[in-house]
Amino acid sequence: MKFLFIDTSSLYLTIAIIDDNKIVFNHKEQVEKDMSSKIIPIIDNGFKECSFSIKDINKIFVVNGPGSFTGVRIGVTVAKTIAWALKIDLIPLSSLEFIASTASDKKYLVPMIDARRGNVFAGIYDQELNNILPDVLISYEQLSKKIDESYQQISYHLDNSINPDGDILKVINKHLSDKSVNPHSLKPNYLKLTEAEEKLNDQRNN
Amino acid sequence: MNKTYILGIETSCDETSVSIIENGDTEIATIISTQITTHANYGGVVPEIASRMHIENITIVIEECLKQANMTMDDIEAIAVTQGPGLIGSLLIGVTAATTLAYIYNKPLVPVHHIAGHIYANNLVSKMQFPLIALVVSGGHTELIYMKENYSFKKIGGTLDDAVGECYDKVARVINVPYPGGPLVDKLAHIGSDTYNLPLPLDDNTYNFSFSGIKSAVINLAHNEEQRGNTIRKEDLCCSFQNRVVEILTKKTMKALKEYNVNNLIIAGGVSANSGIRDKFTTICAHDGINLTIPNIKYCTDNAAMIGAAGYYAYKLGIRSGYDLKAKATMNLY
Numbered sequence: 001m002k003f004l005f006i007d008t009s010s011l012y013l014t015i016a017i018i019d020d021n022k023i024v025f026n027h028k029e030q031v032e033k034d035m036s037s038k039i040i041p042i043i044d045n046g047f048k049e050c051s052f053s054i055k056d057i058n059k060i061f062v063v064n065g066p067g068s069f070t071g072v073r074i075g076v077t078v079a080k081t082i083a084w085a086l087k088i089d090l091i092p093l094s095s096l097e098f099i100a101s102t103a104s105d106k107k108y109l110v111p112m113i114d115a116r117r118g119n120v121f122a123g124i125y126d127q128e129l130n131n132i133l134p135d136v137l138i139s140y141e142q143l144s145k146k147i148d149e150s151y152q153q154i155s156y157h158l159d160n161s162i163n164p165d166g167d168i169l170k171v172i173n174k175h176l177s178d179k180s181v182n183p184h185s186l187k188p189n190y191l192k193l194t195e196a197e198e199k200l201n202d203q204r205n206n
Numbered sequence: 207m208n209k210t211y212i213l214g215i216e217t218s219c220d221e222t223s224v225s226i227i228e229n230g231d232t233e234i235a236t237i238i239s240t241q242i243t244t245h246a247n248y249g250g251v252v253p254e255i256a257s258r259m260h261i262e263n264i265t266i267v268i269e270e271c272l273k274q275a276n277m278t279m280d281d282i283e284a285i286a287v288t289q290g291p292g293l294i295g296s297l298l299i300g301v302t303a304a305t306t307l308a309y310i311y312n313k314p315l316v317p318v319h320h321i322a323g324h325i326y327a328n329n330l331v332s333k334m335q336f337p338l339i340a341l342v343v344s345g346g347h348t349e350l351i352y353m354k355e356n357y358s359f360k361k362i363g364g365t366l367d368d369a370v371g372e373c374y375d376k377v378a379r380v381i382n383v384p385y386p387g388g389p390l391v392d393k394l395a396h397i398g399s400d401t402y403n404l405p406l407p408l409d410d411n412t413y414n415f416s417f418s419g420i421k422s423a424v425i426n427l428a429h430n431e432e433q434r435g436n437t438i439r440k441e442d443l444c445c446s447f448q449n450r451v452v453e454i455l456t457k458k459t460m461k462a463l464k465e466y467n468v469n470n471l472i473i474a475g476g477v478s479a480n481s482g483i484r485d486k487f488t489t490i491c492a493h494d495g496i497n498l499t500i501p502n503i504k505y506c507t508d509n510a511a512m513i514g515a516a517g518y519y520a521y522k523l524g525i526r527s528g529y530d531l532k533a534k535a536t537m538n539l540y
Contacts, residue, residue, distance in 0.1 A: 036302045040309050040529035054310065069254065070295055073261050074302055081306040084265045085279070184266045187258075194254040200247060 002052060004043070004060045004082070005168050008035055008075030009067030009095040010113075010156065015042050016168050017050055017057075023168060025049055036074045043078070057088055059180070061172055064092040065189035066121035066135060067113060072188040080183040089180035094189070096135050097174075098166035099154055100125035106152035108132060110143070114157040121191055124151070129174045137191045212521060213282045213307075214514030215268075217300030218292025218320050220251045222263040223510035224271040226282070230518030231329050235275035236511045239263045242386065249385045250375075257295035264303045271510075279311045286517020289317035289527075290534030291346070297533035305529050316517045317527045319539045320508075321347060322359065324474040326516035327501035327509070335470045335497060341459050343483065344475030345371035345388075350413045350462050351539075357519045359539045362462060363413020370451060371477045373417040377447055380428050381440050392480050395448035398441030402427060407454045413462055420450055448482045456486050463496060472499045479506035 005016040013035055017025035025046040031038055047054050062079035065072045072095075083090035099111035100123070107127065112120040120140050124133035124147070133146065147153070193201070209228050216223045225236035241259045245251045272278060287304035290297055308315035324347075325340045339362075340351040348365035368376070371388055378387020383394070404423050408416035424447055431438050463471060471491060477483065478500055491498035505511055 034532050036298050036305070037530040037532045039302070040305045044309060044529060069257070070298065073257060073295070073299065077261055077264065077299055077302040078306050080261075080265050081303045082310060084269065085307065085310045184269070187262050190258075194252060194258070196248050196252040196255060 001058045002056050003172060004054070004057050005172065006039075006060065006075045006079050007063040007095070007098060008039065008071045009063045009065055010071065011068070013038060013042065015039070015046055017046050018169070018172065019050070019052070021169065021173075026168070035071055039074060039078055054082065055086060057086070059089040059091055061091045061093050061175065062186075063095045063098055064186065065095055066137070066191040067095045069188070069190060072190075076186060076188050080186045083186075084183035090183055090186060091175050091178045092181060092186060092189070093171055093175060094123065094135050096121065096123040097125060097129055097131070098171050099156065101129060101167040101170045102154060102165050103167070104152040106150060108147070108151045110147055110151045110153045112140075112143070112153065112155040114155065115192065120155070129171065135189070135191060210283045210518060210521075211277070211281055212316070212514045212517045213271075213279075213285045214318075214510040214512070214517050215285065215287040215300045215304045216323065216508055216510040216513045217260045217264070217296050218288045218290070219296055219508055220245055220256045220259075221508040222260050222267050223508065224267045225510035225514045226271060226275045226277060227330075227511060227514030227518060230326070230515050231333055233330055233511050234277070235271050236509060237267045237271045237274065238509050239267050246385050251293070253293045253295050256293055257299060260296055260299035264299055268303070268307075279307070279313070282311070282313060284314040284316050284517065284521045286316040286318050286513050286520065287531075288320050288323060288513050289531065290320065290537040292320055292535065294533060294535040297535070301531055301533040305531050309529055314521065315527045315529070315531060316521045316525055317531055318513050318516050318520055319537060321349070321475075321539050322357070322516040322520075323512040325351070325353075325472065326519070327474060327505040327512035328472040328499045329515045330505060330511060331499050331501055334472065334499070337466070337468050338470035338472055339459065339462050339466060339468050340472045340474055341455065342475045343370045343455070343473065343477035343480075345369060345375065345477075347475055348415050348417070350459060352462075352466055352468070357523055361540050362466070363415070363458065365415040365417065366408070367416050367418040368421060370415070370417060370455070371475075373421050373451070374477070376421050377424050377444075380425050381438060381443060383440070388477065389479070391444045392448065392482060394441040394444035395482055396445075398439065398443070398445030400446045400449045401439070401442045402446035404446050404450050406450050409454060409457070413458055415454065415458070417451070420447065448480075452482045452486045455483060456490055459487075460490060460494065469495075470497045470499075474501065476507045479503050
């Protein structure tokens with residue numbers, strides 16, 4: 001089986017091509033701006049280095065959030081367009097789960113992405129990437145009440161260059177038999193309304 | 207003549223649109239998914255919401271367009287996409303999808319300037335005759351452009367402050383007309399009389415426009431009437447405002463036609479749907495023997511048909527982008 005993995009949810013653009021459970025192309029690059037102008041050239045280059053073409057891919061795995069709104073949209077747009085055009089399976093992945101796939105000796109992992117004003121996008125996963133607390137936007141204060149020293153906290157800020165160092169194969173294998181989603185209905189998992197929607201909701205509730 | 211089909215993609219603001227155009231002048235299919243009712247809740251386009259809606263719609267609109275045309279991507283010769291100017295988050299969805307399609311199907315990728323698109327909406331009405339003067343009027347632009355031939359754009363004048371559409375929206379807000387206010391101001395103008403004394407905007411020898419003065423005059427007038435406890439006669443204010451705007455637009459445009467010795471005029475952009483502008487230009491051009499083209503109302507606002515039309519001429523001229531195409535919030539046509 002041949003897979004394409006795309007993650008644009010942080011400042012890092014990660015593209016991987018997997019063949020027979022081996023990563024045959026892996027590109028990870030910090031991209032300050034114009035992520036959209038870099039992604040297809042990198043994918044194109046990746047397949048040039050492989051012995052097969054993008055048309056041979058069986059499934060696309062794409063990180064669809066939470067994370068940088070614009071960043072996530074670029075990866076999701078590429079993934080859904082390819083999946084639609086080539087009629088191949090499309091599997092969304094959580095950015096937090098990807099972070100949680102980092103090696104740790106703790107029982108539980110608590111991946112977090114800074115969401116400003118004391119809030120984080122966070123989830124809780126065990127070593128096998130079973131989801132204990134579904135991805136949520138939560139205040140750090142509230143989150144810290146749910147965890148103790150048996151939890152490994154891994155936090156990232158979207159606006160600095162910390163490099164999410166997940167285990168691509170581990171995450172993909174966990175979701176190998178997930179049901180493919182219809183490319184038309186795939187959208188980013190923002191976990192957050194836009195400010196305009198929040199304000200409008202507040203006005204309506206008052 | 208061989209038939210060349212261009213797939214056009216436009217996502218620069220709040221419309222997700224895809225179109226297939228034959229030879230730059232014939233529409234095969236166009237899908238426009240507008241977000242206007244959503245943004246009306248906020249009194250204007252919210253960029254983040256627009257981006258979110260584009261990504262939900264983009265592949266659906268592409269598929270619908272191919273279906274409507276009864277075509278597959280194999281029938282398409284090149285992919286044209288709006289590169290800018292516009293809302294960057296919105297542009298990114300169209301540019302990223304277009305680049306991905308170009309890569310997957312191994313098709314040429316043709317970047318198109320949004321205003322070039324608006325101008326070429328006229329080519330779908332009747333083949334543009336050169337040389338011509340284009341008056342571009344929209345929410346973001348008010349420009350006079352001289353075109354010697356296809357895809358040659360020379361700006362001869364433009365607004366120094368607000369665009370004409372922007373000015374309409376602000377006037378609408380002052381008199382409490384809901385978003386999008388421009389079309390409603392136009393409607394009210396038709397039932398009103400020109401009774402308010404408003405200044406003629408920047409009436410000088412240049413081809414430039416300035417609408418901040420008339421905008422301030424409307425705001426002050428509304429404010430003063432309110433202070434005096436008078437009710438504003440909205441329709442009369444709209445009529446007076448529209449008459450001044452149309453007067454200066456026609457005056458400078460007709461002067462440009464004369465001085466550049468040009469017989470062809472096209473009007474382009476969202477505000478070319480304004481009936482005051484359409485009617486006045488139609489009358490004057492008929493009188494002066496000017497060959498006037500205005501897009502069908504459907505193609506005055508943002509759409510991909512115009513991108514497919516402009517994209518055809520760009521493609522024939524060899525304008526191409528690699529897969530590293532960058533969306534641009536601001537960019538020059540000239």
